Amino acid sequence: APHAPQVIRREDYQAPAWLVPDIALEFALGLELTHVTARLSVRRNAEGNGGATLRLNGDQITPLAVRVDGAAVNDWRLDGPDLLLPLTGDAHEVEIETQVNPAANSQLMGLYASHGMLCTQCEAEGFRRITFFPDRPDVLSTYRVRMSGDKATFPVLLSNGNCEAQGEGADGTHWAEWHDPWPKPCYLFALVAGDLVANHDTFTTMSGRKVDLNIWVRKGDEARTSHAMDSLKASMKWDEEAFGREYDLDLFNIVAVSDFNMGAMENKGLNVFNTRYVLADPETATDADYDAIEGVIGHEYFHNWSGNRVTCRDWFQLSLKEGFTVLRDQLFSADMGSPAVKRIEDVRVLRSAQYPEDSGPLAHPIRPDSYQEISNFYTATVYNKGAEVIRMMRTMAGPERFRAGTDLYFDRHDGEAATCEDFVNAIEEGAGLDLAQFRLWYAQAGTPQVSASAGHAGDSVTLKLTQTVPATPGQPAKQPMPIPLKLALFDRETGQHNGEELIILDKAEQTFTFKGYLRPPVLSINRGFSAPVAIDFERPVEDLVFLAANDDDPFARYEAMQSLIVRHLIAGVGGSLGERQRQADRAAIAQAFEAVLADESLDDLMRGELMILPAEGYLAEQFLVADPTAIHAEREALKAWLGRELKDRLTQLHDRVSAVPYSRDAAARGARKLKMQALIYLAAGAPEDAKRRAIAQYRQADNMTDRQGAVMVLAGLDGPERREALADFHDRYSGNALVLDKWFSLQAGSLHPDVLDHVRALAEHSDFTMSNPNRVRALYMALAMNAQAFHAASGEGYRMIGDLIRKLDPINPQTAARFVPSLGRWRRIEPRRAALMRAELERIAAEPSLSRDVLEQVTKSLD
Numbered sequence: 001a002p003h004a005p006q007v008i009r010r011e012d013y014q015a016p017a018w019l020v021p022d023i024a025l026e027f028a029l030g031l032e033l034t035h036v037t038a039r040l041s042v043r044r045n046a047e048g049n050g051g052a053t054l055r056l057n058g059d060q061i062t063p064l065a066v067r068v069d070g071a072a073v074n075d076w077r078l079d080g081p082d083l084l085l086p087l088t089g090d091a092h093e094v095e096i097e098t099q100v101n102p103a104a105n106s107q108l109m110g111l112y113a114s115h116g117m118l119c120t121q122c123e124a125e126g127f128r129r130i131t132f133f134p135d136r137p138d139v140l141s142t143y144r145v146r147m148s149g150d151k152a153t154f155p156v157l158l159s160n161g162n163c164e165a166q167g168e169g170a171d172g173t174h175w176a177e178w179h180d181p182w183p184k185p186c187y188l189f190a191l192v193a194g195d196l197v198a199n200h201d202t203f204t205t206m207s208g209r210k211v212d213l214n215i216w217v218r219k220g221d222e223a224r225t226s227h228a229m230d231s232l233k234a235s236m237k238w239d240e241e242a243f244g245r246e247y248d249l250d251l252f253n254i255v256a257v258s259d260f261n262m263g264a265m266e267n268k269g270l271n272v273f274n275t276r277y278v279l280a281d282p283e284t285a286t287d288a289d290y291d292a293i294e295g296v297i298g299h300e301y302f303h304n305w306s307g308n309r310v311t312c313r314d315w316f317q318l319s320l321k322e323g324f325t326v327l328r329d330q331l332f333s334a335d336m337g338s339p340a341v342k343r344i345e346d347v348r349v350l351r352s353a354q355y356p357e358d359s360g361p362l363a364h365p366i367r368p369d370s371y372q373e374i375s376n377f378y379t380a381t382v383y384n385k386g387a388e389v390i391r392m393m394r395t396m397a398g399p400e401r402f403r404a405g406t407d408l409y410f411d412r413h414d415g416e417a418a419t420c421e422d423f424v425n426a427i428e429e430g431a432g433l434d435l436a437q438f439r440l441w442y443a444q445a446g447t448p449q450v451s452a453s454a455g456h457a458g459d460s461v462t463l464k465l466t467q468t469v470p471a472t473p474g475q476p477a478k479q480p481m482p483i484p485l486k487l488a489l490f491d492r493e494t495g496q497h498n499g500e501e502l503i504i505l506d507k508a509e510q511t512f513t514f515k516g517y518l519r520p521p522v523l524s525i526n527r528g529f530s531a532p533v534a535i536d537f538e539r540p541v542e543d544l545v546f547l548a549a550n551d552d553d554p555f556a557r558y559e560a561m562q563s564l565i566v567r568h569l570i571a572g573v574g575g576s577l578g579e580r581q582r583q584a585d586r587a588a589i590a591q592a593f594e595a596v597l598a599d600e601s602l603d604d605l606m607r608g609e610l611m612i613l614p615a616e617g618y619l620a621e622q623f624l625v626a627d628p629t630a631i632h633a634e635r636e637a638l639k640a641w642l643g644r645e646l647k648d649r650l651t652q653l654h655d656r657v658s659a660v661p662y663s664r665d666a667a668a669r670g671a672r673k674l675k676m677q678a679l680i681y682l683a684a685g686a687p688e689d690a691k692r693r694a695i696a697q698y699r700q701a702d703n704m705t706d707r708q709g710a711v712m713v714l715a716g717l718d719g720p721e722r723r724e725a726l727a728d729f730h731d732r733y734s735g736n737a738l739v740l741d742k743w744f745s746l747q748a749g750s751l752h753p754d755v756l757d758h759v760r761a762l763a764e765h766s767d768f769t770m771s772n773p774n775r776v777r778a779l780y781m782a783l784a785m786n787a788q789a790f791h792a793a794s795g796e797g798y799r800m801i802g803d804l805i806r807k808l809d810p811i812n813p814q815t816a817a818r819f820v821p822s823l824g825r826w827r828r829i830e831p832r833r834a835a836l837m838r839a840e841l842e843r844i845a846a847e848p849s850l851s852r853d854v855l856e857q858v859t860k861s862l863d
C-alpha cells in the first residue's frame with residue numbers, strides 16, 4: 001500500500017470540542033456549479049476537552065471565504081481535507097462559503113446531479129463534501145435551508161422539515177426556505193431540486209395530526225408509485241400500533257433517484273430512494289420487487305424514530321439504528337404478509353450474505369472496534385446479524401416486555417446520540433432481563449457453532465449441547481455466549497409434542513434433561529431460528545423426514561428439509577456418497593417433496609418456499625475449503641434428478657398454478673412462486689418440456705414475475721428461443737431502466753455455459769454504463785454471485801471482477817469496494833482457484849491510487 005491508512009478506533013471516542021446548535025445553509029443551485037454558504041452558530045462543549053481550535057471536516061472542497069462573527073478572517077488553515085479555525089471565545093458565528101460541481105460528482109456522495117436533478121447523500125460522511133462541518137453524528141443542529149435556482153430546471157425545491165416560504169427571483173429563478181425543527185446530525189441533511197411530480201396523499205396520526213405525503217418521481221413514473229404509497233401509509237400505522245411511534249412533522253417526502261449507491265436513505269422528512277425501491281406496477285415489477293419496496297419503505301420510515309429521533313453517538317454504533325430498524329422492518333413485513341415465509345426469507349439472507357462475512361477475512365462484530373472507511377461497514381453483519389441479536393432479546397423477554405424495553409429506550413434517549421450500550425441498558429431495565437453476558441454478542445464476531453447430541457434412558461431425555469465461537473481476524477479466543485434455543489420434543493408415533501420450550505445455552509458445554517418421555521422423541525431445535533447459530537446434530541435421516549412432514553413450526557419444517565438436502569449434497573461433493581446411499585437419500589428427498597406438494601395445510605407461498613434448494617454460497621460455507629464447481633454440479637444433479645423423478649407432479653403443478661389469474665393476493669402470489677419453482681426443476685430434468693412451457697408462459701405473461709421467470713429459464717438453455725426471448729424482452733422494455741437491469745442480470749446470472757462471453761459482450765452494450773450503480777450491480781453482482789461462471793477454472797470470472805473493481809474505483813469507490821468480498825473468500829476455496837483469486841486481489845492492490853474504500857477491503861482480504 002502507498003501509505004499507511006488511518007485506523008479509527010472505537011475506544012478513542014471523545015466528545016466533540018464544539019457543538020453547532022444551529023446552522024443556516026444557503027444554496028445557489030446549478031448542475032455544474034452550486035454555491036454554498038453555511039452559517040454555523042458554534043459553542044464550546046462543556047463536556048468536550050478540545051482546545052480553542054474548531055476543526056471542520058471537508059472532503060474535496062476548498063473555502064472561498066471564512067468569516068467569524070461577521071468579519072472576514074484569514075487565520076484558518078487546512079489540515080489535509082479539514083479546516084482548522086482558531087476561536088477566542090465560547091460562542092461564535094462562523095460563516096463559510098464553498099462551491100461544488102454536482103455534475104462531476106460520480107461518487108454519488110454529497111451533492112450530485114442525476115438526470116438533470118440535484119440530490120444529496122450524506123450518510124455516513126458525505127456532508128463534508130458540501131461544506132466544512134464537524135461531520136460526526138453526535139453533533140446535532142437545527143437546520144434552516146434557503147435554496148434558489150433556475151425555475152425551469154428546478155421547479156421543485158425540497159429539503160428537510162417544513163417549507164416556510166418561497167418566491168420568485170430575478171432572471172427566471174425561484175427560491176424556497178425550509179426549516180426542520182428537530183435537531184439532527186448532518187448525515188440526515190438532504191436537499192433535492194429538479195423537475196419532479198408527486199403522488200400526493202395524506203395520513204392522520206394516532207393523535208390526529210394530518211400529514212401530507214408525497215412521493216416525487218420523474219414525469220411519467222407517477223403511475224408506478226401506488227404500492228410505495230400504500231406501503232408508506234401501512235408503515236406509519238404499523239409503527240403506531242407495534243412500537244407506539246408517531247410521525248412528528250406535517251410533511252413527509254420521498255424522492256426516487258435512479259443513480260444511488262444503496263437502497264435508500266432516511267433523511268429527516270425527506271427520504272431519498274433508489275428508484276428500484278419505489279417504482280412498481282405488475283407489468284414491470286416482480287412479486288419480490290413489491291416485497292422489497294414494502295420492506296425498504298418501512299425501513300426508512302421506521303428510522304424516523306430508530307435513527308433520527310434517537311441517533312448514533314459515533315459510527316461504531318451503526319447497528320444501534322440499523323440492526324434495530326431491520327428487525328422493525330422484518331416484523332412489519334411479517335405482519336403485512338406471511339410471517340412464516342418472511343422468517344425463512346430472512347434466514348436465507350442471513351445465511352447466504354452474513355455467514356460468509358462472519359467466516360471470512362472481513363469478519364467484524366455487529367459493533368466493530370475499528371475501521372478505515374465507514375462505508376465498508378454497512379454490512380449484512382451490522383444490519384442483519386444486528387437484527388438477529390435484538391430479536392434474541394425479544395425472544396427471551398417476550399413481545400410485551402420487549403416493548404416495555406423499547407418504550408424506555410425511546411423515552412430515555414429521545415433527542416440524543418446514543419450507544420448500543422444505552423440500548424441494551426434500556427432493554428435490560430424495561431424488559432427485566434439480565435443481559436450482562438449477552439453483551440458479548442455485540443463484541444464477538446463469528447457464527448457460533450452449536451453441537452447437539454441426545455440420549456434417552458427410562459423416561460428422560462438428555463440433550464448435551466456445546467458451543468464454540470470460531471476465531472476471527474483480531475479475535476483469536478472467544479467466550480461462550482447466551483444462545484436462546486426454542487425446542488420441542490415430538491412423539492414419533494402421535495406426531496405431537498407437549499409444547500415449545502425456550503432454553504438458554506450460556507456455557508461452553510451444558511446438559512439439559514427432559515422427563516416424561518417413554519420413547520425417544522424427535523428433537524426440533526432452534527425453532528423459528530431463535531438464535532443465529534449453526535447447529536450440528538447427527539441424527540438419522542428418518543428424523544429429518546419426520547420433521548419435514550410433521551413439524552408445526554414452519555421454519556423448523558423448512559430447516560428439516562434443508563438439512564436433508566444439505567447433508568446429501570455435502571456427502572456427494574465430499575465423495576463419501578456410495579451409490580446405494582445416493583439412491584436412498586434421493587428417495588427420502590423426493591418423498592419430502594411429494595409430502596410438501598400434497599400437504600393441503602400449506603399455502604402455495606409456503607409450499608414454494610419449501611421447494612427452494614439451499615444456496616450454493618451456504619453449501620460452500622459447510623466446507624473448510626470448498627470446490628464451487630463440484631458444489632454447483634452436485635446441486636444441479638439433484639435438481640435434474642428431482643425434475644425427472646417428479647416430472648408428472650411438476651407439470652400438473654405448473655398447469656394448475658398457470659390457470660390462476662394475476663392478482664396481488666397471497667394465493668395468486670403463491671401460484672406464481674410455484675410456477676417458477678416447477679419450471680426450475682423441469683428445466684433441469686426435462687429441458688425440452690420446460691422450454692415449451694417457458695415460451696408459452698412468456699407469451700401469455702401479463703406480469704413481470706411470470707415473464708422474468710420464463711426468461712430466466714430460457715436464458716439458461718441453448719437454442720434460438722433464448723435469443724428471441726432476450727431480444728423481445730429488451731425491446732419491449734427498452735425505455736425502462738429498472739427492467740433493463742433485469743435483462744442484464746438474467747444473462748449474467750444464468751446457467752448458460754457461455755455466461756462469461758455474454759457478460760463481456762454486455763459490458764460493451766450501448767445500454768451499459770459504469771456511472772449507474774444499479775446497472776453495474778445488475779451485470780457484475782449477478783456474475784459474482786453466479787458460482788459456475790465466477791469460479792470458472794480459467795480464472796476469467798475473477799479477472800472480470802478484478803478489472804471491474806480497478807475501473808470503477810476512480811468513478812465510484814463505494815460501489816467498487818462492494819465487489820471485493822467475492823474475491824476475498826479465496827482462503828475458503830480449493831487451492832488452484834484460491835491462487836487465482838489471490839493474484840487478482842494483488843493486481844488490485846498494486847494500483848497506484850486506490851480509494852480508502854477498496855484499499856481497506858483488499859488489504860484485509862490479503863492479510
Ligand code: ARG
Pocket residue numbers: 123124261262263264265266299300322375378814
Ligand atoms: N441508512 C441507510 C439505510 O439503512 C443506508 C445509507 C448507507 N449509505 C452509505 N453511504 N453507506 O437505509
Ligand code: ZN
Pocket residue numbers: 299303321322325
Ligand atoms: Zn437503515
